[in-house]
Amino acid sequence: MGWSYHNPVRVEFAVGAFARVAAAIAGRPWALVTYPMDLFRELGARLGRDAGPPVATIDDVAANPDFADLGAACRRFGAARPAAGVIVALGGGSVIDAAKVVAASGGDFDRVRAHLLDGAALDERRILPVLAVPTTAGTGSEVTSWATVWDTAGGRKHSLAHPRLYPEAAIVDPALTLAAPRGLTLATGLDALSHALESLWNRNANPVSAELAVAAAREVLAVLPRLLQRPDDIALRTRQAQAALFAGLAFSNTKTALAHNISYDITLARGTPHGIACSFCLPQVMRWAIGGDAACDARLAAIFGADLAAGADRLDAFLRDLGVATDPAAHGLDAAxxxxxxxxxxxGERGRNFIGRHDLAAD
Ligand SMILES: NC(=O)c1ccc[n+]([C@@H]2O[C@H](COP(=O)([O-])OP(=O)(O)OC[C@H]3O[C@@H](n4cnc5c(N)ncnc54)[C@H](O)[C@@H]3O)[C@@H](O)[C@H]2O)c1
Ligand SMILES: [Fe+2]
Incomplete structure (x- = not known):
């Protein structure tokens, strides 16, 4: 059977790669999207000294970009004179996804809202390029063509997707993740593991995505517990950042699957961090995946060893040892x-990507 793999994002990966962002802006008027944190405001100021000041600064992105906040961000961006020609997203998944929304909005969030709610066409000529500079090692948003947009008041999560939303470049500097506290390192590390596994038990898997996913999953399992013990270790930060990038490159071609679709309602209901919500059920989802597809089983064996049932049990223990409860009840879900x-x-769409036994899954 034939296959294809496509990812157009230029990747620059190095400790210290942040210094290359100014060159990537390449003299274009630029807008900065980041968090309201001194660390990132200072990095933005440093970039301003190298690349000239930004024409717009959106520095109030909160975790999980929401309908409630994106209107003001898009308006501020639209008011910039001269208009921005490129957007620098300096942050984790929330910042990169917010930057993609801003990039697609032409300064008016209602256009994106109408696209998400009613299927109104986006004006693709107006979608601006994004330079993604991740400060977390997890979401892979720096190499995907979609953004998660939350409507907490409406109780829904949307996916903004367009081929032009692949960032122009991903500039990955593992040193930017050094300040991440334990909870963030844990949640984002497990998000990367979930991306890797979800791209394997996936109808859209191909040999390239699978090789990347196996390498990423093995690396997260080896590195994350040690990194949580030694968060200042730049070598471990670098390995985790590369694993998250590989997982991103894998699921950029497959999308995610059942565990991610399970996660969204939990995050909406309880505010559970994305990386925890999409990983606590991985052992159970793995048990449903086993036997669903021979190629997937072989790839899981390359991660967990030949006895896949024992591997799922070890994954369960791995999560519990890191302090993540794998029982749905701990996440507010009784049996019903x-x-x-x-x-x-x-x-759901992501759930239908899953190669496992849905009839069992519905038990
Ligand atoms: N587009 C995609 O392909 C994709 C994939 C997975 C997840 N997501 C989305 O990404 C979001 C989660 O992103 P995330 O997990 O990267 O976290 P995040 O961007 O939501 O960041 C969480 C908090 O961590 C802090 N923070 C970020 N980097 C830091 C650093 N280096 N040092 C100290 N503090 C830092 C910030 O204050 C921020 O509020 C969710 O909304 C999720 O749905 C998107
Ligand atoms: Fe994710």
Whole structure:
């Protein structure tokens, strides 16, 4: 059977790669999107000294970009004179996804909202390039063509997707993740593991995505516990950043699968960090995946060893040792709520990517 793999993002990966962002701006008027944190404001100021001041600064991105906040961000961006020609996203998944929304909005969030809610076409000529500079090692958003947009008040999560939303470049500097506290390092590290595994038990897997995913999963399993013990170790930060990037390159071609579809309602209901919500159920989802596809089984064996059932148990222990409860009840789901969520998640777009047994999944 034939296959294809495509990812157009130029990747620059090095400790100290932040110094290359000014060259990547290449003299274009630029807008900065980042968090309201001194660390990142200072980095933005440093970039301003190298590349000239930004024409717009959106420095109030909160975790999980929401309908409620994106209107003001897009307006501020639209008011810039001269207009920006490129957007620098300096932050984790929330910042990179917010930057993609801003890039697609032409300064008016209602256009993106209408696209997400009613399918109105985006004006693709107006979608601006994004330079993604991740400060977390997890989401892979620096190499994907979509953004998660949250409508917490409406109880929904949307996916903004367009081929022109692949960042122009991903400039990955593992040193930017050094300040990440334990909870963020843990959640983002597990998000990367989830991306790797979800791209394997996936109908869209191809040999390139699978090689990247196996390498990424093995690396996260080896590195993350040690990194949580030694968060200042730049060599471990570098390995984790590369693993997250590989997982991103893998699922950029496959999208995610059942565990991610399970996660969204949990984050909406309880504010559970994305990386925890999409990883606590991985052992259970793995048990459902085993036997669903011979190629997937072989790839899981390359990560967990030939006895896949024992591998799922070890994954369970790995998560619990890191302090992540793998029981749905710990995430607010009794048996009935868990069954309902599995049925809903299996029927959704991402859930239908899953190669495992949906009939079992709905048990
Ligand atoms: N587009 C995609 O392909 C994709 C994939 C997975 C997840 N996501 C989305 O990404 C979001 C989660 O992103 P995330 O996990 O990277 O976290 P985040 O961007 O939400 O960041 C969480 C908090 O961590 C802090 N922070 C970030 N970097 C830091 C650093 N280096 N040092 C200290 N503090 C720092 C910030 O204050 C921020 O509020 C979710 O909304 C999720 O849905 C998108
Ligand atoms: Fe994710």
């Amino acid at each position: 709520a868990w069954s309902r969520l599995i049925a809903k998640a299996s029927a």
